[in-house]
Amino acid sequence: MRHFLRRLIILLLTLWTTVTINFLIPRLMPGNPAEAMLAKFHGKGPMSPQALHSIEVMLGISSEGLLKQYSQYWVNVFHFNFGVSYTYFPYSVRHMIAQTLPWTLVLVGVTTVISFVVGTLLGILSAWRQGKIFSDMAITSLFTFTSSFPYFWFALLCAFFLSYVLNWFPLSGGNAGNMTPSLNFNFLASAAYHSILPALTILVSSIGGWQLGMRNNMLTALSEDYVTLAKARGLSEMRIALTYAARNAILPNMTGFAMSLGFIVGGSVLTELVFGYPGMGNLLYVAVQNEDFPLMQGIFLIIVICVVVANLAADIVNVFIDPRVRRAGE
Template sequence: MKYYLRRFTFYVITLWAAISINFLLPRLMPGNAQDIFVAKLLRRGGEITPAMMNSIEAIFGRDDASLWEQYLQYWGNLFKGDFGISITRYPVPVVELIAAALPWTIVLVGLATIISFVVGVGLGAWVGWHRGTWADGIVPFSTLFQSVPYFWIALILIAVFSVNLGIFPIIGGYSLREFPAGPEMSWDFIKSAAYHGILPALTIVISSFGGWLLGMRNMMVSTLAEDYVVTAEAKGLRPSRVAMTYATRNAALPSIAGFGITLGFVVAGSIVMEQVFTYPGIGKLMINAVNENDFALMQGVFLVITITVLAANFIMDLIYGFIDPRARQNV
């Protein structure tokens, strides 16, 4: 119980610090951040309406309000689920923009991450069990793809399968020609979205499964030298039982912990990949917010990513403490 209480306290403090930093970032800009932003908006031909001015004040705070009052108001808005209004897509609330982009990232990046984890860990366990054979040749082949920047892999896949062969679309998350009014819940739309997501998902799998494979292979080799594995083999147990029950089960623990952290970052998306494929996920939303100086949108995306990463790590700490009692012994 002491272990779980300490982990819970740690993540509560971390969440408070992250939210506080998120509040302070626009207010730590040199000069008067609000005046600078308004001047940029006017230079681009924008019009400052009273409603838009209220949104700007919600981001940067009113001139007559103290920093403490702004901080309390910021927390109050968060508890109400109010992240403010997007300046670049006024008057759309930030929550609606994030809610529209989040499913794309979770489905695509989440499934691709799970696939790369399963493939990498499975192959790594098999290569580790057959150490010293031709199977070790898979390791340098897989790490080669990991060392190559994944946006290069994305560009190569586009050049081969989209430009030259014309098999897959180049950009987008669905066919704008078939669905000009936007996403809709239908079987045709799901097929279109899956078709457009093949190359982005393949990019993630190719560029990431090598890390899981190498880590699992090394842990498998180390675990096979442990006394309990040697004893199991000396007792004459079936090789399949030794491999799965004694070796793979224990060797996979570090990979499971790492998978929890990686899964938490799924919400952040693959920013460069989404930009290359013009995929309508959180990563592309973040890039657009940065390019347009949309502070409310940047704060909202950053906050969602932070909360998701912390929640994933907290859940994995609980699971890891349950499956490995050694994690609780030093507390």
């Protein structure tokens, strides 16, 4: 119980620090967002105070004291009200995130889970069959090679050969034409077809990391005394591999998996850019490119919240997997 309480306190402190930093950074920066926005359309010439005030009101920029702004900011955070996007005005930040988040959750979320499961199982197999040509050496060599691929480099290769040269898959976009997102078969089929190349890019580049990490952890676990004792007792190989060795070896991978789940909402920026995929990574890139601070703040805050909550979930899972963690916290 004390272990969970400590982790919960750390989570709350992390969230408080994140929200506070998120609030202070744009307010401590020099310049005025309203002046910067007007400069994009009217140059850097003089502007009337009335025009400047109108833009400030439109963008939700307050002239009240810092403490009052801070308290109001917390209220807005609890209501997921991050203000108006400078780039996509008059749409709000919440609207833009709601439009792009499902695309990233489906693409990056599904591929992350698949790559973790497949990579972990292959890592267990490679370690248990250490030295075997096909079950260890071939698999490890292959994924050592693929894990060295940068996401964007492999994405460019896929886009060039599979889309441009062979014309097997669409080159960009999340669906055909201007289809309205819905749960009908035509839209889902089109979205799945457009996601094949981005998903393939992420899978090929990420499975190797999980496989190599799990293999190394398994080799360490297999040298432990409790595995030797299990073999001496005549237990089946499958039970020793999964119940004894893999159960302990998977703990570091679980923490890494939780981190990956937390970062899902940030999307795979380079992959989404290469394929023009309408996800959070693409949205974050546009926000940075256009100095859209409210949009950047909203995305950053959601990413941090997801990472912190995912870490707490990983700690809870680790307690049930490994009783030593539970005893250490008592």
